[in-house]
Amino acid sequence: MSTGIEMINARVREESGWVGTLRAEMGRVIVGQKYLIDRLLLGLLANGHLLLEGVPGLAKTLSVKTLAAAIHTGFQRIQFTPDLLPADLIGTQIYSPKDGTFSTRKGPVFTNILLADEINRAPAKVQSALLEAMQERQVTIGGETHPLPEPFLVLATQNPIEQEGTYPLPEAQVDRFLLKIRITYPSRDEERQILEAMAVTARTFDTRPVAEPAAILRAQQVVNEIYMDEKIKDYILNIVGATRDPAAFNLPLKEYIRYGGSPRATIYLALAARTQAFLQGRGYVTPQDVKTVAPDVLRHRLIVSYEAEAEELTADDLLQRMLNELPVP
Numbered sequence: 001m002s003t004g005i006e007m008i009n010a011r012v013r014e015e016s017g018w019v020g021t022l023r024a025e026m027g028r029v030i031v032g033q034k035y036l037i038d039r040l041l042l043g044l045l046a047n048g049h050l051l052l053e054g055v056p057g058l059a060k061t062l063s064v065k066t067l068a069a070a071i072h073t074g075f076q077r078i079q080f081t082p083d084l085l086p087a088d089l090i091g092t093q094i095y096s097p098k099d100g101t102f103s104t105r106k107g108p109v110f111t112n113i114l115l116a117d118e119i120n121r122a123p124a125k126v127q128s129a130l131l132e133a134m135q136e137r138q139v140t141i142g143g144e145t146h147p148l149p150e151p152f153l154v155l156a157t158q159n160p161i162e163q164e165g166t167y168p169l170p171e172a173q174v175d176r177f178l179l180k181i182r183i184t185y186p187s188r189d190e191e192r193q194i195l196e197a198m199a200v201t202a203r204t205f206d207t208r209p210v211a212e213p214a215a216i217l218r219a220q221q222v223v224n225e226i227y228m229d230e231k232i233k234d235y236i237l238n239i240v241g242a243t244r245d246p247a248a249f250n251l252p253l254k255e256y257i258r259y260g261g262s263p264r265a266t267i268y269l270a271l272a273a274r275t276q277a278f279l280q281g282r283g284y285v286t287p288q289d290v291k292t293v294a295p296d297v298l299r300h301r302l303i304v305s306y307e308a309e310a311e312e313l314t315a316d317d318l319l320q321r322m323l324n325e326l327p328v329p
Contacts, residue, residue, distance in 0.1 A: 005227050008283030012226075015219045016278060018211045019045075022070050025210050029066045030059055031197060032190030038279065039181045039296060040067050040155070046275040047220055048178025048268065049134055049154040051119075051300065058183045060157045061117055067155075068113045069207035071216070074149065076108035077115040080122040082167075086129035093142040104141055109133050112149055112213065116156040120166045127173050130154070134176045151216055171303075178268050179293070180300035182316075219278070226274040227284040231329035235287060236273070239294055240266045242322045243302050251325060253318055256308035261301040269297045287328045295319050 019041060026037050036052075040063060043050040052060045061077075068075035078089060091107035108114070109130070116130070133139050137148045156177070158169075174180075186194065238249060243260030246253040261269075272293040277285045295316055302315040 005283050008222075008225055008227055009281075010283075011222050012278055012281060012283050015215070015222045016281060018215050019219075019279065021210045022067075025070045025208060026063070026066050029207055030063050031193045032186040033059060033063065033183070036060075036063055036181065036183055039179055040064070041279060042272060042275050042293070043153060043155070043178055044151070044216060045219055045223055045278060046178055046271050047151055047153070048271065049176060050156070051174070051177040051180045052155065052157045052183060053160050053180060054157075054183030056159060058185070060183060061115065064113070064115045064155045064157070066207050068115070070209060071113070071211045071213065072209045073113060073151070073213050074111040075113045075115070076111040077117060078108055079117050080119050080126070082121060082123060084122045084126050086126055089126060090129050090133065090139045091141050102142065104144065104146070106141075106146065107139075109139060110146070110148060112151055112153070114152070114154050116154055118158060119156040120158045120169055123167055124170065127167075127170055131170075131173050131176065134173070151213065151220070174300050175262065175264055177300065178272065179296040181296055182299070223271075223275050223278050225283075226277050228270065228274065229285070229329075232273070232285050232287065232290065233270070235290060235326075235329050236266060236269050238326055239290070239322060240269060240298070242326060243298060243319075246322070249322075249326060251322060253321065256305050256311075256313055256318055257302065258305045259303040261298055265298060265301045269294060272297050291323050291328075294323060 023037060023041065030037060036059075039050065044067070052064075054060055065075070065077070078084075087107065089107050090109050091105050093102040094105050095102050133148060133152075134154055137152050139146050139148065240261045242249045242251055243257065243265070245260075246257065269290065273285045273289045276289040276293050277283070280289070298319055299315045302318060304313065304315055304318065308314075308318070
């Protein structure tokens with residue numbers, strides 16, 4: 001077994017050389033926000049969609065644009081608005097009176113990295129159109145199915161405080177996001193750096209492409225090979241199981257939970273833990289890898305009850321109690 005792990009460790013070292021370069025290139029533009037940059041890289045390597053939530057001005061959009069610019073790949077940004085139509089997103093068929101035929105005009109979803117800015121401002125029919133692209137990585141236009149390019153990532157942003165003109169995202173769509181990332185304010189020192197760098201009338205960002213899609217796809221294959229012990233798998237099952245039936249794990253939290261994580265939560269938690277191990281340069285998963293990514297994987301899948309809201313308990317609060325009290329292998 002140790003020989004196998006050593007081989008995986010070697011593969012991780014071989015295929016992760018570009019990760020540090022990409023992180024450094026993003027760090028030239030994004031001051032602080034190490035957590036955000038790490039989670040963007042995690043989503044990229046895990047081939048999973050990310051939902052970024054934070055108040056305006058925390059560099060959500062800039063971070064996604066910088067990531068796209070640092071990769072030799074396609075990028076599209078869509079500003080979601082209440083009057084957005086599905087055709088504006090996925091494309092439509094155009095009729096030609098001259099020869100009486102239809103031709104397909106593909107929409108901006110046909111790219112590698114799609115920035116869905118303020119995703120909760122679009123109505124349900126637009127969200128439904130995006131759902132097929134996120135889950136199946138394909139789009140149906142006029143009865144014809146078109147595959148999306150690889151890699152394909154939806155990086156969506158939403159504002160948690162301004163609710164006028166917004167639509168709550170359907171639970172089925174929220175569950176498609178690998179991670180929900182909560183972005184907080186920078187520290188005082190980081191904000192001073194931001195002030196000195198950004199407080200000018202015009203600022204250009206000359207991000208250099210430092211990673212190729214082929215290298216990303218190879219790294220994704222290595223992530224699948226990361227070793228995960230049976231005890232780690234049991235730990236993941238226990239964490240997700242505790243979100244559904246906390247009493248079975250001697251956790252007095254049942255009254256605070258309406259719905260827990262689905263089997264997709266289990267799959268994504270294992271995948272995110274493997275990717276976290278890769279980013280740490282290891283070919284095996286540790287319990288700390290699981291604990292590090294668990295809040296981001298589960299916070300949007302744990303639906304709290306009215307009792308929890310009355311006591312001002314959030315999904316993050318409940319998850320932290322579970323992680324603190326569940327036995328660690």
